Amino acid sequence: MPLTLHHMGLSQSERIIWLAEELGLDYQYVHHKRDPIFAPKSLKDLHPAGTAPVMEDDSSPVTGSKVVLGESGAICDYLIAVHGNGRLAPTPKDGATYTHFLEWYHFANGSFQPTFLRIMMTRGADPSSPVVVSTMAKLDQHLTMINVRLAETGAYLAGEDLTAADIMILFSLTTMRGFIPVEYDTEKHKHLLAYLKRVSERPAYQKAMKICEGEEFEPLIGAKVELCSIMRKPTL
Structure with missing residues (x-):
């Protein structure tokens, strides 16, 4: 089993485990x-970034030796290209998709x-301050963009099928809200809420x-x- 995927509880690394399950990959799972x-020493010992996710490929088909990667997007790209036969990543032959x-x-991260991180860093600040006001306005703009796009497709961000774009963005739309309890409007964000329900019903997710996060999560x-x-x- 060449792949080892490292996850830290309640973190962006959930994306990588979900991707691996969607692709049907064999991997060893390590929970931190x-x-x-913040991240424990066990993660800091694995990668200079000192956080999750981290992927170890003991015998990479790319290099013929061990590869250690951090960064969600980089790991997604690697797993899809090297172990996933390109699945979940449309190419130019797929046209507008x-x-x-x-x-x-790329919007996701x-x-x-x-x-979301700016909102978290300004918790407790004067809500009328220009930084807080502009950040909340940006969040509203982003949520509207997502909702409009999902109204267009009635399915997923790139089109009719799930892609790595959905896998990259979902942490921010869901688990990240445990750190910043952003509320969605049941009417204004109805397509977004329907999307979250649709994704949550996927067996791999x-x-x-x-x-x-455990059976009770x-x-x-x-x-x-x-x-x-x-x-x-x-x-x-």
Whole structure:
């Protein structure tokens, strides 16, 4: 079993486990517990970035030797190209689906996830400050873009079929809300909410989330969510 996939609880690395399950890959799974909020030493010892995900391919068909990768997008690209026969990544021969895929695939971590991180970093700040106001406006713009696109396709971001663009963006739309309890409007974001329900019913997604977070974990797909336990202030 050449592949080892490292996941840290409640983190973006859930994407990689989900991708592996969608592709039907054989892999060894390693779970890393936060210490207490940030990445533990076990992850820092694996990769200079010191966080999850991390992929180890002990005998890479690409190099003939061991490959260690960080970064969600890089790992997705590698797994799809090297072990997934190109599945879940449209190419130019797929026409407009390809261009939609490219944009949403890079939007996920290039624009969308950073907006959530800015919100998290400004928690407790004056809500009328220009930074907070502009960041919340950007989030609203992004959610509207996603909702409009899903209204167009009635299915997934690139088109009728699931792609790695959906796998990349879903963490921000779901689990990330355990750190920042963003609410969705049941009317304004109805296509987004329908999309989250549709994705949550995929067997590979269900299996991946149980692997990553345990049998009792409920994906955050509703209009309203609560902070995850590690973000709650202890009660006296």
